[in-house]
Amino acid sequence: MGDIVAVTGNEACAQAFKQINPDVCAAYPITPATDLMQRFSSFVNDGKVDTELVLVESEHSAMSACIGAAAAGGRVATATSSQGLALMWEMLYIAAGTRLPIIMPLVNRALSAPLNIHGDHSDGMGARDTGWIQLYSENAQEAYDNTIQAFRIAEHLDIRVPAMVCMDGFIVSHSIERVEYIDDADVKKFVGEFQAVNPLLDMDKPKSYGPLILTDMYHEYKRAQHEVMTKVPNIVREVAADFEKMTGRKYDLFETYRLDDAEIAVVVMSSAAGTTKDIIDQYREKGIKVGLLKPRMFRPFPFLEIAEALQHLKAIAVLDRADSFGGYGPLFSEITGAVMSMNSKPAVINKIFGLGGRDYLPDQAEQVLDELVTIAKTGKVETIKEYIGVRE
Amino acid sequence: MSKKYWEKLPQGSVVLEAGSSAKFKTGGWRSMRPKWIEENCIQCMFCWMYCPDMSVKVTAEGKRAEFDFEYCKGCGICALECPGKKGNKAIVMEQEGK
Ligand code: SF4
Ligand code: SF4
Numbered sequence: 001m002g003d004i005v006a007v008t009g010n011e012a013c014a015q016a017f018k019q020i021n022p023d024v025c026a027a028y029p030i031t032p033a034t035d036l037m038q039r040f041s042s043f044v045n046d047g048k049v050d051t052e053l054v055l056v057e058s059e060h061s062a063m064s065a066c067i068g069a070a071a072a073g074g075r076v077a078t079a080t081s082s083q084g085l086a087l088m089w090e091m092l093y094i095a096a097g098t099r100l101p102i103i104m105p106l107v108n109r110a111l112s113a114p115l116n117i118h119g120d121h122s123d124g125m126g127a128r129d130t131g132w133i134q135l136y137s138e139n140a141q142e143a144y145d146n147t148i149q150a151f152r153i154a155e156h157l158d159i160r161v162p163a164m165v166c167m168d169g170f171i172v173s174h175s176i177e178r179v180e181y182i183d184d185a186d187v188k189k190f191v192g193e194f195q196a197v198n199p200l201l202d203m204d205k206p207k208s209y210g211p212l213i214l215t216d217m218y219h220e221y222k223r224a225q226h227e228v229m230t231k232v233p234n235i236v237r238e239v240a241a242d243f244e245k246m247t248g249r250k251y252d253l254f255e256t257y258r259l260d261d262a263e264i265a266v267v268v269m270s271s272a273a274g275t276t277k278d279i280i281d282q283y284r285e286k287g288i289k290v291g292l293l294k295p296r297m298f299r300p301f302p303f304l305e306i307a308e309a310l311q312h313l314k315a316i317a318v319l320d321r322a323d324s325f326g327g328y329g330p331l332f333s334e335i336t337g338a339v340m341s342m343n344s345k346p347a348v349i350n351k352i353f354g355l356g357g358r359d360y361l362p363d364q365a366e367q368v369l370d371e372l373v374t375i376a377k378t379g380k381v382e383t384i385k386e387y388i389g390v391r392e
Numbered sequence: 393m394s395k396k397y398w399e400k401l402p403q404g405s406v407v408l409e410a411g412s413s414a415k416f417k418t419g420g421w422r423s424m425r426p427k428w429i430e431e432n433c434i435q436c437m438f439c440w441m442y443c444p445d446m447s448v449k450v451t452a453e454g455k456r457a458e459f460d461f462e463y464c465k466g467c468g469i470c471a472l473e474c475p476g477k478k479g480n481k482a483i484v485m486e487q488e489g490k
Contacts, residue, residue, distance in 0.1 A: 099404030160403060198406045206410035213405055220398035221405055227398075 002181035009172035012144035012179050013105045014039035019187035021049045023074030026062040030084035031117045032169040033107040037079050059084035063091035070100035071209045073199025082109035085123045095162045096131025101154035102162040109169040110356040118357020119169035121322040125330040133163035134299040136269045140177040143167040151191045152239045159228050168271040229300040236297055253302040255294045262291030264372035267335055268319035269295050272360045279365035307338040313346040314376040317368045321354045328385050347375050350385040364389045422466035424485045432482035439470035
C-alpha cells in the first residue's frame, strides 16, 4: 500500500502527474490551479520526472502546445481553471475533434464578471459540449484517483478522447485532507505504457492533422465523434473495476447514497455532496426516506443509468453550482432529460447554490429536503428554479 | 455487418496519405491568370520562392519555366514580387478566359 498523507487536492493531483510522468506538460498559472502545475514544475526541476514542461504565454497556447505534443505522439497533460479554460475554448474542441487523449485537471472556479477566484462549476459547465470527458471529484482522494483513472480512460484505444478531472476550487484544491497514495510502481503499471496512434513523429508514415472538411464529410465526422462518446461509460466502468482491485476504492459513473429505498433525493456534484450526506443521515434518523445521487461522469452523461437509479422517487432536487442564465441549471437539464425516459415521472426542482464560492451550509440542505418532503406529500411544485443561500 | 461510411473515417480526421494535396487541383479557383513575359525575366526565381502553391515550374537546369495552371490559383503574389527587367515586369495578371 502507498503512503497515507495529509495533502491538498492540488498536491494530490500533482503527485498523480509525478507518478505518471507524462511526456509533455504545458503550464500557465491561474488561481486556484496555479499551485498544481507549480508543484509539478518543482518535480521537473528536481529531476523527479522527465517530462518536457512547456511554459507558455496563455492558456490558449497551453492547450495548443498540448495538442501539438499529443499529435506528435506523446502522453500529455496540463491543468487550468475558470478564465483559463474559457481562453482555451476553441482549442478544447480541436483536442476532442482530433481525438487526442490530453488529461486536464480543472480546478472549478467562477467566471468573471464580477471577478471572483472561488469555486463554482461555471467553467466546467461551459465546456460540457466540447467533446471532452468530464469527471467530477468530491474530495482530494477522488481528485487523485480520478486523475490516475483518467489517463487509462482517455488513452483507451477504442475511444482516444481528452478528459477533464474536476474538483472544487479552494474547497478541495486548497484544503488539506487525508489521502491514500498508491505506490509509484502500481500507478505505472495501472496506466501502462503510452501507445501513440498516428503520431506525427513517425517519419516513415507522414500524415497531416487538422484538414479542412466541409459539407461533404463534416457531418459524418461528428456522427463518429458521437458514437465514440457512447463507448465511454463501459470503459469508465472497466477502468474503475481494475482500480478497485488495486486500491479497494469503488468508483462508478455516479455514486448513490441511501438511495435504494428513498422517496425523495438530492442530485448534486462534487464537494457539496459531502455536506448533503450528513444532513441526509440526520433526516433518516427522523424517519424521512431521503437519498443522494452524485454524478461523477458528467460527460458523457449517463442518462439511462441515472434514470434507472432515480425512477422510484417521488421528488428530486437538483442542485447546480452554475447557472445557465435564462435557462435551467445545466445539471437540472440533464436530470430532467434522463427523467424523460422514465414511465413514472418524479417531480424535479432546481436550486442554484454556492456561486463564486458561497458556502453551501447545512441549513441550505435542510431547506431543500423540507421542500422535497412537502412536494412528495402534495405532488405540487411551487417554483421550479430558485437560488438558495442568497442574501435577501 | 458492413461498416457504415462514417465508421470507416480515420480517427480524428487525420490524413494518413502523404502528399495527398496533389490531388486537390486549385487551378479551378483562378479568376486572374499570370502571364510570363520571358524577355523581361532575369531568372531571379522570386516567383518560384513566393508562390504558395508551387505553381512555378523549374527546368532540369534550374531555370524558370512556365506556370503549372492545374494548381496556380491566380493569387498574383508572383506578379507583385517579380522585379522584372528595367522596370518592366516579367509577370502580369490578366483576366481569366479572355
Ligand atoms: S498567381 Fe499565385 S498561385 Fe499562380 S503562380 Fe503566381 S503566386 Fe503561384
Ligand atoms: S520573379 Fe520575375 S524576373 Fe524573377 S524569375 Fe520570376 S518571372 Fe523572372
